[in-house]
Amino acid sequence: MEPSGVSDEKRPTVDLVKDKNGTDQVLLKNPKGASVKANSKPPHPVRGGIPICFPQFGTRGSLEQHGFARNKMWLVEENPPDLPSFDSTDKAYVDLVLKPSDEETTRIWPHSFEFHLRVSLALDGNLTLISRVRNINSKPFSFSIAYHTYFSISDISEVRVEGLETLDYLDNLFDKERFTEQGDTLTFESEIDRVYLNSRDVVAVFDHERKRTFLIKKEGLPDVVVWNPWDKKARALTDLGDEEYKHMLCVNGAAIEKPINLKPVPLSSSFHKEPAMEAWRLSLWTLFSLYLIISGAKADPSQDKRALLEFLTITRPTRSLNWNETTPLCKNWTGVTCNHNESRIIALRLPAIGLNGQIPPNTISRLSALRVLSLRSNRLSGPFPMGLAGLKDLAFLYLEDNDFSGPLPLDFSVWKKLVSLNLSNNRFNGTVPVSLSGLKRLQSLNLANNSLSGVVPDVLSGLSSLKEIDLSNNNLHGPLPSWLLRFPPSSYQGIGDDVTHFQPPPEPPTRKKPKGVTKTVFLLIVISVAILLLAVLAFVFALCYLRRKVTIVKDHKLQKKGGMSPEKFDSRMEEANNRLSFFEGCSYSFDLEDLLRASAEILGKGTFGTTYKAVLEDATSVAVKRLKDVAAGKRDFEQQMEIIGGIKHENVVELKAYYYSKDEKLMVYDYFSSGSVASLLHGNVLLALVRLVSGLILVTGLVGAGNRGENRVPLDWETRMKIAIGAAKGIARIHKENNGKLVHGNIKSSNIFLNSERYGCVSDLGLTAVMSALAPPISRQAGYRAPEVTDTRKSSQLSDVYSFGVVLLELLTGKSPIHTTAGDEIIHLVRWVHSVVREEWTAEVFDVELLRYTNIEEEMVEMLQIAMSCVVKAPDQRPKMSDLVRLMESVGNRRASLETKPEKEASETSTPSET
């Protein structure tokens, strides 16, 4: 907040003026540490310094933003009440008091109070604020308070905050929704406006460039607000310079989530004459102090470095790491995060790098300051690494998807700070340790897919913070303890088979079987389809001709614009010195230059960018997604890519590599030659139309029965079922990632492909988190969007379920989510299906192509019920993806069991009829 060259008239001054009653007033002019545009005329708060938010924070009440205290004139208090514990040695201090008795304040906040504030500055640079609020009402009142401290920093991108890790916070940018901080430190790459709850009493702000640390110490203030408006909001604030957001950061000690309830001081206790603490017991006493530490250069944590190098030598990862004895570990080493003064390693993340064998003893166990350890998706084996018992600060432990075996440790109480524990997909056996019940901070426990046996210990009900648990697919047996039943059935699948695990979704309005599809009706449909087909044939030819033209023009434009031109990328590469980041197990051997030299063809334009097919010199084809409107900074982007790339599942299209620079963000996937489910279902006519009309017409027509592109092979029922089940499995897997919080955010048939077994395989996941908030799309995608999603960043797992339901309806009806009738009427698929089913014409909804198969009506109706349970309006009434997988599999299994029946019976199942 301090401009570098401060001119004389901008130097801070103090003016003493008198108000209309003759009382002295102190006015700060150009206060240091405030915005150059700060308006320091009462009743306006100064943007800078430490405005006191009281008795309300933000707009969480009926008062103006942040209450009135910051807008009032405070008096210098000549005879402040005693503050017995205050040591005035080496300190200068001032006492201020606020006792508003004016009519306006009493009207909006009808409570009598005194707010005494002592501000002291010590020789060592420690600035302390002690607030004492006294209720002189006859009734208790509640209030919130925040010391809205503006720190002056070198550059917001160079600063980090520590002390907030693992805390829950309310995000003001997401309707005060509650999240958990996953990072070890907080860095800044976009707007932030959060209230961290129940924080420790010390929080630190590190300014690397200035080598300066602010320590914020607080007492009686459970919360911490972190705020930076970033560019757009800064421009909207008239009293903040457009660029000043870069040099400020607000970190406030506060009491917000639970307002403070203050009882009145009894009249008998004389406030001024009774300095003893007794009188204050009924008042509030908060203390807020700021230390400034100018720090020097940091040493490398050499002990930790040696431990890691030993670990690396023995575990021989297949993916090479840039760990080198001579490079600074805290700055360069992949997967390593250090603490603020770079004296210890606090996080080690080495997912999916091909680590082998047992974790060598006396290596990682020496990293005694470790808070996060992720060695997931490697080939680590042997017993549970007991050496980890020495890591007392461990909060996140991820060892899933390895080959560990043997029993789990008996005593989990050594990891008192554990928040998340994932040991799934290993070969652990023995019982579930009862000592887990002592982990009071544990929020997520995943022991799924192991060989654990015995019963689920009842004492685990003591896990008071637990938000998610997965014990499925072990050899555990019932009875199921009652506390477990508050979690979804998928969490305990396979335990206590005598218990009903799944509540089927509510029945759709009708269950009428499609008995009305008689041969005559069928013939009529076929004839009309044939006529319709003829009618559009000429049009299709015309389109094909145009489409070829359009593609060429577009590619040409792309080169011209520099989209994939090698020259431009070459220079960018030099500038950014960035490389393609490949994921473990990726067999591709090209680099960015090769990729950019490849011939590119547009495959499609989606919500988040354009996808190209790139054919490399060695004839490898890959799909490259070029993202537009990425809002995340490099670090967040990379983190998200690591999450996405870490998902290895047969029903999720694997992200092979990514690239991030200032101007360009790319994602590389395998290329699926058979095309997307959208093209299999609707043919390429739709795509051609979309391209042709892009920007002119929002809704594409001609996707009704019959108008489905030339040479399209009809999709049989079995393939449609496999697409649906596969895609559901893929989405269910995605929903498990990132502690069960990952959202796909863009489910539609053009993002689903067929894997080698011809099951659905989903792509384009997890991008909403890194993109700018987008308004609801006004195109084809709109048909997939759940009604509650007002912008793309608000997508949730339940909105994914909705979108998946629309894909199911698409598979069942053969119609696009938004299409037009011959009379140009715009049809919304979900509404249309509802109306048809309501009129008891259920049979009418199904794709005519499916009518050539016999004995599938029952299944189609069941799948329709499932689809309709996904597209209900109320998100919390939609089933979970894992439940959907089970439901659909049971529909599919029934057919499979019929198919394995003797030949005569089997011939009556899902095979095309002779008609």
Ligand SMILES: O=P(O)(O)OC[C@H]1O[C@H](O)[C@H](O)[C@@H](O)[C@@H]1O
């Ligand atoms: O502009 P002001 O009223 O000073 O408020 C500035 C900021 O204060 C807090 O940090 C709030 O959480 C933000 O939502 C608000 O924008």
